[in-house]
Amino acid sequence: MPTKRILAVMSEFGYWGIELVGPLRKLEAAGYSFDFVTPKGTRAPCLPPSRDTTYVDPPLGVCVTTPEDAAMVDAFEGSGALDATLNLSEMFPERPYYSAPDFLRQLEAYYKTRKDAQEAALEAYDAILLVGGSGPIIDMVNNQRVHDLVLGFHAAKKPIGAICYGVATLVFARDFNERRSIIDGKHVTGHCVEYDYKDGTGFVGTDLNIGPPPYVLEYMLSDAVGPSGGYHGNFGKQTSVIVDYPFVTARSLQCSHEFGDRFVDMLQSGLARSGW
Numbered sequence: 001m002p003t004k005r006i007l008a009v010m011s012e013f014g015y016w017g018i019e020l021v022g023p024l025r026k027l028e029a030a031g032y033s034f035d036f037v038t039p040k041g042t043r044a045p046c047l048p049p050s051r052d053t054t055y056v057d058p059p060l061g062v063c064v065t066t067p068e069d070a071a072m073v074d075a076f077e078g079s080g081a082l083d084a085t086l087n088l089s090e091m092f093p094e095r096p097y098y099s100a101p102d103f104l105r106q107l108e109a110y111y112k113t114r115k116d117a118q119e120a121a122l123e124a125y126d127a128i129l130l131v132g133g134s135g136p137i138i139d140m141v142n143n144q145r146v147h148d149l150v151l152g153f154h155a156a157k158k159p160i161g162a163i164c165y166g167v168a169t170l171v172f173a174r175d176f177n178e179r180r181s182i183i184d185g186k187h188v189t190g191h192c193v194e195y196d197y198k199d200g201t202g203f204v205g206t207d208l209n210i211g212p213p214p215y216v217l218e219y220m221l222s223d224a225v226g227p228s229g230g231y232h233g234n235f236g237k238q239t240s241v242i243v244d245y246p247f248v249t250a251r252s253l254q255c256s257h258e259f260g261d262r263f264v265d266m267l268q269s270g271l272a273r274s275g276w
Contacts, residue, residue: 007125008036010044011135014204017050017073019132019163022256030264039139041087045204059195092117092145118152132164147173154182159266163250171224181224187244189251191217192233242275
């Protein structure tokens with residue numbers, strides 16, 4: 001039974017404003033409402049450059065935040081919508097270490113609790129959205145609880161949307177026994193090498209500037225989809241949004257509004273393939 005609700009998974013180290021607000025506005029206009037969750041329940045902060053209309057993206061050489069987008073993000077940030085952020089660590093269990101005492105019993109309890117958590121999420125939401133920005137690199141991409149949430153929606157064939165570095169989560173969301181990426185054989189997009197920073201990758205709440213991203217997303221996606229899938233960077237095209245059900249992936253912030261349109265098309269019109 002459709003719930004007309006979406007769960008947005010966000011980072012506690014910074015999200016890129018329009019990468020949430022762009023698709024959110026399109027989905028809300030189609031009648032969907034949102035809940036928001038972070039790994040530990042801390043309100044997701046907005047990355048300052050994503051609200052700065054003078055910020056020049058280094059590889060693109062242009063200002064990437066329009067006044068219209070900045071106004072949308074400012075309005076959303078002022079709405080208090082994120083004040084009720086959920087805590088994923090309270091929703092999903094942690095898988096035990098193999099060295100844990102009474103490991104087998106703990107593992108059995110983990111799988112049962114995980115199944116219950118996945119079923120609860122599937123009952124509550126029609127889809128999940130993995131919001132981008134630099135923050136996901138820290139606390140979403142290699143987060144077992146985020147993986148378990150994604151795996152539940154994948155097994156149920158329910159839509160999974162991901163944009164920018166939210167897409168990296170899909171590379172590592174894989175069954176713990178099979179160790180195979182859920183995007184194997186799929187067509188996806190994500191940050192291409194030409195658009196990667198050489199310097200300036202930072203995170204809200206830290207003084208870190210780690211220089212370039214710690215991994216090349218294009219290479220990881222290309223490997224994860226395997227020989228029967230495809231990575232599409234669409235370098236030189238203003239936007240890149242790929243639908244290969246149950247996934248809809250978007251390259252970066254410029255794709256935010258189109259990403260929202262395709263997400264709506266998946267949910268309401270049954271769109272299964274587009275963008276390549």
